[in-house]
Amino acid sequence: xxxxxxxxxxxxxxxxxxxxxxxxxxxxxxxxxxxxxxxxxxxxxxxxxxxxxxxxxxxxxxxxxxxxxxxxxxxxxxxxxxxxxxxxxxxxxxxxxxxxxxxxxxxxxxxxxxxxxxxxxxxxxxxxxxxxxxxxxxxxxxxxxxxxxxxxxxxxxxxxxxxxxxxxxxxxxxxxxxxxxxxxxxxxxxxxxxxxxxxxxxxxxxxxxxxxxxxxxxxxxxxxxxxxxxxxxxxxxxxxxxxxxxxxxxxx
Amino acid sequence: xxxxxxxxxxxxxxxxxxxxxxxxxxxxxxxxxxxxxxxxxxxxxxxxxxxxxxxxxxxxxxxxxxxxxxxxxxxxxxxxxxxxxxxxxxxxxxxxxxxxxxxxxxxxxxxxxxxxxxxxxxxxxxxxxxxxxxxxxxxxxxxxxxxxxxxxxxxxxxxxxxxxxxxxxxxxxxxxxxxxxxxxxxxxxxxxxxxxxxxxxxxxxxxxxxxxxxxxxxxxxxxxxxxxxxxxxxxxxxxxxxxxxxxxxxxxxxxxxxxxxxxxxxxxxxxxxxxxxxxxxxxxxxxxxxxxxxxxxxxxxxxxxxxxxxxxxxxxxxxxxxxxxxxxxxxxxxxxxxxxxxxxxxxxxxxxxxxxxxxxxxxxxxxxxxxxxxxxxxxxxxxxxxxxxxxxxxxxxxxxxxxxxxxxxxxxxxxxxxx
Ligand SMILES: Cc1ncc(COP(=O)(O)O)c(C=O)c1O
Numbered sequence: 001x002x003x004x005x006x007x008x009x010x011x012x013x014x015x016x017x018x019x020x021x022x023x024x025x026x027x028x029x030x031x032x033x034x035x036x037x038x039x040x041x042x043x044x045x046x047x048x049x050x051x052x053x054x055x056x057x058x059x060x061x062x063x064x065x066x067x068x069x070x071x072x073x074x075x076x077x078x079x080x081x082x083x084x085x086x087x088x089x090x091x092x093x094x095x096x097x098x099x100x101x102x103x104x105x106x107x108x109x110x111x112x113x114x115x116x117x118x119x120x121x122x123x124x125x126x127x128x129x130x131x132x133x134x135x136x137x138x139x140x141x142x143x144x145x146x147x148x149x150x151x152x153x154x155x156x157x158x159x160x161x162x163x164x165x166x167x168x169x170x171x172x173x174x175x176x177x178x179x180x181x182x183x184x185x186x187x188x189x190x191x192x193x194x195x196x197x198x199x200x201x202x203x204x205x206x207x208x209x210x211x212x213x214x215x216x217x218x219x220x221x222x223x224x225x226x227x228x229x230x231x232x233x234x235x236x237x238x239x240x241x242x243x244x245x246x247x248x249x250x251x252x
Numbered sequence: 253x254x255x256x257x258x259x260x261x262x263x264x265x266x267x268x269x270x271x272x273x274x275x276x277x278x279x280x281x282x283x284x285x286x287x288x289x290x291x292x293x294x295x296x297x298x299x300x301x302x303x304x305x306x307x308x309x310x311x312x313x314x315x316x317x318x319x320x321x322x323x324x325x326x327x328x329x330x331x332x333x334x335x336x337x338x339x340x341x342x343x344x345x346x347x348x349x350x351x352x353x354x355x356x357x358x359x360x361x362x363x364x365x366x367x368x369x370x371x372x373x374x375x376x377x378x379x380x381x382x383x384x385x386x387x388x389x390x391x392x393x394x395x396x397x398x399x400x401x402x403x404x405x406x407x408x409x410x411x412x413x414x415x416x417x418x419x420x421x422x423x424x425x426x427x428x429x430x431x432x433x434x435x436x437x438x439x440x441x442x443x444x445x446x447x448x449x450x451x452x453x454x455x456x457x458x459x460x461x462x463x464x465x466x467x468x469x470x471x472x473x474x475x476x477x478x479x480x481x482x483x484x485x486x487x488x489x490x491x492x493x494x495x496x497x498x499x500x501x502x503x504x505x506x507x508x509x510x511x512x513x514x515x516x517x518x519x520x521x522x523x524x525x526x527x528x529x530x531x532x533x534x535x536x537x538x539x540x541x542x543x544x545x546x547x548x549x550x551x552x553x554x555x556x557x558x559x560x561x562x563x564x565x566x567x568x569x570x571x572x573x574x575x576x577x578x579x580x581x582x583x584x585x586x587x588x589x590x591x592x593x594x595x596x597x598x599x600x601x602x603x604x605x606x607x608x609x610x611x612x613x614x615x616x617x618x619x620x621x622x623x624x625x626x627x628x629x630x631x632x633x634x635x636x637x638x639x640x641x642x643x644x645x646x647x648x649x650x651x652x653x654x655x656x657x658x659x660x661x662x663x664x665x666x667x668x669x670x671x
Contacts, residue, residue: 156413156414157414159412159413159414160414163412197613198612198613200615218269218273218274218275219283220273220274220275220277220281220282220283221269221274221275223282223283223290224265224269224275224276224281224282224283224290225262225269225290226290226291229288229289229290230286230288231288231289231613231614231618232613232614232615232618233614234286234461235461239414242414242415242416
């Protein structure tokens with residue numbers, strides 16, 4: 001069963017937070033946003049807030065309310081946010097009306113770019129290596145950040161998280177993709193790797209990473225071929241894999 | 253020491269991958285089998301003989317997984333094979349069961365301490381499931397207690413909520429307690445009067461991924477009397493340890509008597525058969541449960557089981573495996589020490605568990621196991637290992653040599669802090 005609160009949390013903290021990565025990797029996004037300063041807070045009842053701070057062409061995503069916001073977007077409930085992500089509903093700004101222009105132009109443009117990568121054109125994915133790289137990194141980001149939301153909020157996810165011991169898991173595809181998931185009374189994700197990780201999930205390429213996460217490749221076959229490998233505390237990896245299956249149910 | 257190379261393995265795996273989900277699924281596969289890294293492990297067997305497994309690339313391994321338990325006398329055991337062949341000539345899967353079914357039941361009742369009857373199936377999971385159904389049928393109660401890490405098969409109630417395909421309702425009548433915690437079991441009984449149908453447990457804790465743990469002093473005698481007092485059916489899952497510790501059953505080995513006891517792996521030296529045995533009080537309940545399968549009463553595995561048990565009795569298999577296991581593991585621990593590693597050995601010697609404790613993540617242990625496999629000792633890094641009766645002192649010495657060279661390779665490849 002898909003829980004709309006979990007989905008909304010995924011939409012904020014896994015999908016929209018990707019704007020941070022997008023602006024690091026995509027020059028078009030940077031150009032679009034350059035010269036604009038704005039901090040947008042997304043408020044959905046019952047879910048940690050997300051604040052996206054745009055400055056000098058970059059975006060920074062922050063959880064909670066520690067970072068000040070110049071604009072507040074309120075959603076009446078989780079479904080309201082989920083419908084906005086599908087493009088079927090608009091948010092209600094309650095603060096920062098002066099930034100509406102930014103919201104409608106720059107932010108909407110960046111969000112369109114993001115969805116171009118997250119719902120990619122299959123032909124372009126095959127023919128344009130740069131596009132493939134961006135789309136795969138952003139998609140993988142979404143999947144692993146979503147795994148944390150599922151682990152913390154979804155009942156199945158919580159049952160799986162209970163079997164993941166405290167500590168970190170490094171997930172890598174060479175130098176192209178590196179995230180670290182840490183269980184410390186809840187699962188969190190950050191870019192990069194931990195020197196003290198207890199478990200390791202490695203992909204030999206972005207092709208394998210993307211193929212496995214999109215369900216186009218048989219992950220177990222990839223393990224047999226050595227394209228995907230695990231080591232360290234295997235129960236951590238095993239339960240992360242099950243979390244990713246659950247993520248697939250939310251994102252499909 | 254030379255290390256093995258695998259070529260045909262990869263060709264065959266590609267063929268498998270084209271037509272079989274995962275290529276090789278389940279515990280024999282590179283993923284579930286924790287082949288870390290996969291490059292170190294064989295994937296497909298060409299043949300097996302005695303203590304050895306030969307892969308499709310012609311490499312020979314001293315096989316310490318023993319097909320995850322079934323190989324107890326040695327692969328392709330001549331007397332067992334001959335008994336199976338003789339039955340096969342007469343018939344195997346037929347419309348009626350053969351005399352070999354009755355003979356095996358008689359032999360089990362004579363051999364297994366807690367057996368007044370025997371009921372047959374194929375896999376271990378068939379009889380652990382049957383035991384659960386029997387406990388519910390007998391008591392009219394719902395709840396089943398098991399212990400953390402206890403593996404009883406793959407039926408939904410045996411799996412964990414959160415695993416793909418498993419619903420909360422599948423496990424809502426299952427209570428899982430930590431091993432060796434009598435206080436928690438007592439507490440549970442007190443809080444659920446008249447609700448607990450059965451307790452299912454392996455004779456000692458031998459979970460995959462974690463160290464094995466023997467029963468604490470007095471644990472089983474207290475569990476036995478609590479079950480009797482509260483009308484809880486005591487089910488021993490002896491699928492893995494059965495016939496490796498004591499032919500009379502692992503409950504007998506630990507000094508108590510199960511109500512129901514499950515056997516499979518080692519019972520027929522690799523021929524497919526499982527048995528649920530139990531005390532008189534449970535025969536009507538097990539008979540009332542509807543449970544059967546197309547191949548359950550096939551005659552050949554029964555003939556193989558009879559011969560396996562006869563040979564195990566003749567050579568006192570459990571004592572032999574205990575001695576071999578103890579010798580092997582003492583040597584491995586000593587060799588680890590000479591290289592500055594600490595090998596923790598747990599469980600019973602005939603199906604011991606081992607783990608290098610020198611790093612928290614287990615990466616060193618995985619690396620050492622891989623180096624052993626590359627040199628011809630088939631271990632896995634996540635599961636207990638098994639001894640079989642065909643192993644010799646020479647095999648153990650060869651394994652020590654392999655382990656020694658493997659430690660040297662690990663030392664070279666993994667820079668470790670000075671200790
Ligand atoms: C203790 C125990 N119980 C039950 C089973 C299930 O047996 P099978 O795989 O034959 O169904 C196993 C198999 O590993 C086991 O080790």
